[in-house]
Amino acid sequence: MSKKKELFRDERLLHSLQSHVTKLKRDLKDQSQEQETFSSFWINEAQKKLQEQLNKKINTNIAKNVILFLGDGMSLSTITASRIYAGQRLKKSGEEYSLSFENFPFTALSKTYCVDKQTADSACSATAYLTGVKANFGTVGLNAKVKRNDCQGSLIKENRLSSIMQWAQDAGKSTGFVTTTRVTHASPAGIYARSASRDWESDYDMQNFTDSKECSDIAKQLVTESPGNKLNVIFGGGRMKFLSENIIENGSRGERLDGRDLIDEWIQHQKSANAHYVSNRTELFSLDYSKIDHILGLFADSHLEYNLKNDKDEPSLKEMTSAAIEILKKNDKGFVLFVEGGKIDVAHHDNMAHLALDETAEFDKAIQSAMELTDEKDTLIVVTADHSHTMTLSGYSHRGKDILGLNTEISSMDSMPYLTLSYANGPSAEKKRLVNEEEMKNTGYQYPSLVPLLYETHGGDDVPIYSRGPYSHLFEGVLEQNTIPHFIAYAACISNGATACD
Incomplete structure (x- = not known):
């Protein structure tokens, strides 16, 4: 038989096999939906769930590790639609599918309002779920005594807040964060910054505010102030906020007006051979994580690209999360990690539902990866959102x-x-x-x-909290958003308040 005839035969066999597999999947789907027409199917499913609930055990171990996952703008409707989207990509009908975190044993609702607004932005909400204190719209790391753009008020010691990362560092734990937005954006800024405006990401952003000259921009705070300069892992975008307008890196120019190269300053501050700066996926993957103590990864000039449009050398959220855990878990005292799926929110603001659902599915992959790399016995994982959207x-x-x-x-x-x-x-x-x-x-x-509107707005409705691991049972009922870090600190024994170690 000629090679041409052999190739033709193989193609026919392959096509026949593919058709058979497609028919088998369709038959299985039809059989599954046929089962749903019987009362016994739903009764049996409900009884299985009843037994799961009855067998649910409360974990009162101390949380050695904590991972707080934040789906920015991940409203309940976004979760439902993303569940269907992810299921349909697996050739299921979608409605019966579950995202990984939907199987967590405990669930609550979070009330997201700011002190001065019914509907939250990502700055006041970040302050709530990272510092434990509710704040005003547009402000980061400051109590409600400080209004937006009030530089002088932000300098008053009593108005400045400490975050859960500061508490973890004081307890000797390793700390870090991962985001698909700029590392100076509102959500991650809640970890380390005290700023009267979420928009003051670099000195360039502050130039039109004459009253702000005594205040440091958010990028500068990350590199020069605690707890930012003690973080072991920083992954995300926003390179232009760190570089002088006189510096060109990866073909793009920085925007800082003060002439500073904050990336170089970060490297000099660490003073360790085990500190690394990386700017792309290839460089990140080339490292031996077991030999890294501190790492700064700025993978884009601004936000990282959407997953469905990422043709650049940028790591995925799952890859960044996995790398962060591998680096942080070397500490015998454990770690606290914050992971943000930030592009969910960005897509919603532009009414781009397809991208928002796909970014939520990518967020779910990062959570699944974290579950596989940690032990439920000693790792508390909390998944929530900062606010809703209008989809x-x-x-x-x-x-x-x-x-x-x-x-x-x-x-x-x-x-x-x-x-x-x-x-x-x-x-x-x-x-x-x-x-x-x-x-x-x-x-x-x-x-x-x-x-x-120029941009779609946030929604003011409550958002869910999903939890598993030590003291995850605390996350039940309808909660004020600022209770989240207090509950986490209790489980991990990193609080000046009540803890599980008392």
Whole structure:
């Protein structure tokens, strides 16, 4: 037989095998949905869950390690839609699928309001869940005595707060954070900064505020002040906030006006052969994590790229999280790690639902990785969000209908189709409601919104908290957001207040 005929035969066999596998999956799916028509299926499933709940054990070990996962803008509707999205990518109908953290034993709701606003931003909320004190909109690491842009108020000692990372460092634990945004962005800034404005990420951002000259920008605080300069791991983007406008790195120019190279200053401050700066995925993967004490990874000029658009040499959130754990776990006293899926929020602000759901699925992969690299007996993992968004799932679509696509129904008012996902406000409000299915294939497609705004806003509704590990049972009921670090500190014995070690 000629090679051409052999190749043709092999292709036919492969095609036949693929068709057989597709049919088998379809048959299994049909059988599964057929089972759901019987009362016994739902009764048995409920009884299984009942036994799980009855067998649930409370873990009162001391939390040697803590990992706080923050899905920025990960509202309950985002979780539901992402669950379906992730399930449908596995060729399931999606509704019955579960994200990894949805199987955690304990769940609560977090009230996210700021002291002065019904709906939170990422700065006041970060202050709440990282320092244990509620704050004003737009401020970081300061109590509510300080209004936004009040530099002088931020310098008063009594108004300045310490974060859970400071408490962990004081207890001798290793500390670090990972984010897909700039490392100076509002959420991670809550770890180490005290700033009257979340926008003061570099001195360039402060130049129009004449009253701010006595205050340090957020990037400078990270490198020169505690607890930022003691962090063992810093992974994210935002390189331009650290470099002088006279410096060009990776083809892009810095923005600082003070002439400082904060990356070099960070390296000099560590004064250790075991301190490393990396700027891309290749450099990160080339390191021996067992020999690293401190690492600064700035993988982009601004935010990291979306997962679905990442054609650069940038590490994924899962890869950064895994590397951070490998570096931090060498400490016999344990570690505290903060991990932010920050691009969920960025996508929602542009009404880009597809990207928001995919970033949530990537966030879930990072959580799954952390679960595999740690032990539930001594590691407390808490998953939550800082605030909600205005995206909703609506209509009465058939089971298994593409969550990103058209709803099964047609509007009875104007006889037009509509999407299952939509927003209350945002930049897409000016678009006609007539849906172009070809445009929807673009991952950056803007889903319809009602009120025209430059950017979609946050939502003011409560967000969930999922927990597992030591003292995870504390996270039950409806909680004020600022209770989160107090509960964590109790479990890890790193608080000046009550702890499990008392």
